[in-house]
Amino acid sequence: MRKTYVLSFFIYVISLLPFWAVYVLSDILFVVLYYVVSYRKKVVKENLRGAFPEKTEKERMKIARQFYRFLPDLIVEAIKMRSISAESVKRRMAIQNPEELERHFAAGKGIVGVTAHYGNWELGIHRLSLLTDNPVLIIYKPLRNQAVNTIYNAIRSRFNAIMVPMKQTLRKIVAYRNQPHISIFVADQTPGHADSDYFIRFLNRDTLVYTGAERIAKMTGFPVVFCHIDRIKRGHYSCTFTTLVEHPEQMANHSITDVYNQFTENIIRQKPHLWLWSHRRWKRTPKP
Template sequence: MRKKSIAALLYVISLLPFWFLYGISDVLFIILFYVVKYRKKVVLENLRNSFPEKSESEQYTLAKHFYQFFPDLIVESIKMRTIHAADVIKRIELVNPEEVLRHFEQGKGVIGVTAHYGNWELGIHRLSLMTDYPRLVIYKPLNDKDFNEVYNALRCRFGATMVPMKQILRHIVRLKRTPHISMFVADQTPTYQDSDYFMEFMNQETLVYTGTERIARLTKNPVVYCHIGRKVKRGHYYCQFTTLVEDPDQYGEHEITRLHNNFTERMIRKQPEYWLWSHKRWKRKRRI
């Protein structure tokens, strides 16, 4: 019953036109930033630690810019429920799809890597509309099972397959001889059971996932970064693909992991406001 209520509410909101949704977003910004101060301490602490060279005033301005973007991400993600394919294509420009398609033409699968940056949610729809080959989106299940199921149904509208992290191996083995893309959102916070590898990321010692590298080595598939940046026009993005690794066997241990995390850091430093600063990214510390 609760799941149906959540699904119905999201459906009704998604029917609203973008101009109306952005009006809601403007109100949400005021509520989240000035009234309830949603995770404001977390955001400011993350920014202070990531940009110690910036003044308090500059860090506060970055936080404000993030909170102005964050509600747009929320309403745009809800809009995914009913958005038309033509509108998805119009709102996310694929700069160089040939960078992924060339691997498919060689009969290879692709290990895709992205981050909680720009509108990665809408990016699932755009990726789904790019090719008819299998599109796997690797995700970490939410604690709220009802919301998890509703949102996964929304993400699959154009053919993506949502795969929990712990089930990725069986799916990739099944597709071993079929061109496909497995997309990892690789900047999440792993548990100590999932990883023991720390590296410098955004000026801080950071526990990072190594699963992307492990799957790349196992399958010998190339690793391609999917950078979803925001254009000046509100609600419009671009997606640029960069092949970071052609042959995983040519790289040493943890080198692939450092490559894609360093790419994410360069992207964040260029336009910090489009990363998910409200995420408690550095809650895991090295055990002594």
């Protein structure tokens, strides 16, 4: 418990720095991660080689360096979320089409929201929470480090987002099914074989994927909406909502999962450096 308090206080103090100062820290962190400790460079290179076999080694190295330049910004921006004001959140993430959510809410529906580890998905939690008065449920995979898990859940829920551990998803969504709400699934995480047995072709590789968002959508009939968070410039983002499936109950099994993963891949290919390439995405392989 003491360790949690110390770490939380340290994050809070750093978060009080102005943005220009945290970006100075980011510049230093880039040098450390890229040149000094070579943070997960082998993983990043392997992931990029598998995803873009058509590119030259020089082109893949350029993407890798751009990713390592973006990653420290993502880290310091996540820390800044600890004390950032609501006004600053709105100023730094523009919502392109809020009416896409409002039309579903106006129809009295819940929304199954899907997104990816792309752009600043953490800031997206704050922005979505400030966009609507309807409940915002964030479905998350608990971290092994309990102290970090507790701290970041507290940060993510500052503007009333409701943090829902993955294994409690069904129970929580059923509790809200009779009122407009949105539940957000970060759909590009790596499941264990006990959690899923469905593989797709994603970025040129056989990829084990979660199917929970599809199961919830088909059970409830809620539309599936993708939240695309793009980076405009340093510290500034945009969010665009795209309804991928209006009537999930009419879709064939696995087709919803296929649709939103293909949509994710198309976005990644546009600006690949904004995806989390240091994640060991392909550590599961199909069983013989």
